[in-house]
Structures are given as C-alpha cells and as structure tokens.
Amino acid sequence: MASSEAPFQLKDLLTPATIRLHVAASDPGQVIREAGQLLLASGAIEERYIEAMQQALQTYGPYMVIVPGVALLHARPGDGVKRPCMSLLTLEPPVRFGNEDNDPVSIAIAFGAVDRQKHLQALTMLTRLLADEQALAAIRASTSAEEVMHTIAASPSTQ
Amino acid sequence: MKILAVCGMGFGSSLVLRMTIEDVLKAAGLKAQVVVSDIGTARSEQADIIVTSAEFARLLADRGLPIVVIKNYVDRKEMKEKLLPLLKGS
Secondary structure, eight states, rough: HHHHHHHOOOOOOOHGGGEEEOOOSSHHHHHHHHHHHHHHTTTBBBBBHHHHHHHEEEOOOOGGGOBEEEEEEEEOGGTTBBEEEEEEEEEEHHHHHSOTTOSEEEEEEEESSSSSSSHHHHHHHHHHHTOHHHHHHHHHSSSSHHHHHHHHHHOOOOO | OOOEEHHHHHSSSHHHHHHHHHHHHHHHHHOOOOEEEEHHHHTSSSOSSEEEEEEHHHHHHGGOOOEOSSSSSSOOOHHHHHHHHHOOOO
8 A cells, every 4th residue: 555655644754853944045956955954853863864965956957847847956965865765945135046937936945855755755755745826935935944844734735 | 648747856746636537537528548747757657648737847848758848737728738738639
C-alpha cells in the first residue's frame, strides 16, 4: 500500500525548524546554502548534499523554478540523504534564477529523497499546495513558521 | 499510450509533472501510462509523448516524438490545453 511505502505527510517533513522567512539572499547559490543548512541542522543530510544541490542547479539549469515564483531544489538520494526531508524559505527580495517564465523566486523549497517512493505523499501534497495561489500568497506574507504550518494545514489542497 | 514526464534527476519535478498529468487525464476520463524519467534515461526510454520543460525539450528534440513543453508544472489548465489535443484520436 502507498501508506507504508510513502509514510511521510507534508507536515512530517516541513516543520517550524526547517522553515525560515524573509531571507535576504543575493543569488541562487546562497538560497541553496540557506535552505540546505536547515536540512543539515535537522540531521537529515550530510553536508555534501548542499554542494550536490549547487551542482544540480549548474548542470540542469533554472528549470527547477517549476511554478511562477517557486523553486524546487534537490539532488539525488546518493548525494548524502539520510532520511526524507524538506525545508522552505521565503525570499525577500525575490531572487532571479534565470528562468524567463517563472522568475523571480520568492519561495524556495529544498528536499532530500531516499528513493522515488518515501517522499511521494509529501510531494503530492506539496504539488497541490503549489497550485493553491491563495495559500502561496499567505505563505509569502507569513511572519512566523507557525503561520506557514497553519496555512499548509488549512489549505484544501492538503486535506 | 505511454507518457514520459522528464526532469533533470527524476526525483522531484518529474514526479510533480506526473501528478499534474494524471489529474488532467482523470478529469478527462482518459487512461495512459505515465512514467517519470531523468534526462539521461529519457534519451532512450520508449514513449509516445514526452512532457517536460523548454530546456529539456531542446535536448530531446532529436527523438522525433511529440513534446509538450510546460512552464508551470502544477497548472492543470496549462497541461490540459497542451496535452489533451495530442491524445485525441489515439
């Protein structure tokens, strides 16, 4: 069953400890460092995963800005992921990644996967959340991590 | 009918794409196999239609398959307008 293969809900991976608001970053590299530090501090990744995310952005380009204003940053399971994890930054001012359709980025989400299954439920909920423009506006305007958690919990997209 | 959702590594964006594709297919009452792939595997993986971003579409153009280029990976309206016309009559 999917429940045993993908046991993590969005709220299991995204917690107040892995959310930082109104981060001032000068470029995509700094965004990755800040988002990666939250994962590192939570003990879910090895430090080399942050460098792997930088490398992925260099290699594959700014397609990672998959929704207007939102970047989804990650590398591969083998790059030092200990357990499924996710962090979220709101960026102020927004940062240009070089994606002509979806720049600038005001919400950056970094995650670590251990395979294609265990983070899938959380990623499904995140997909629905990213399609909820009211929820995204509320997250951008949030002044505390708890407020972000509340928005996620209250969004019809994550029910 | 096999639809290939392609991103750089096959662990993030392509899974998001697959969800959006499956939502649109379900709403339209259509059935298709939707498979995720990283850009390397996508060069040789058998498929009928590829769905990806503009950057990867350029790298896959020489496969001669129909490619749906998506800007917003979670926008069901964009997916519906671009993907469904390719499925008609198949």
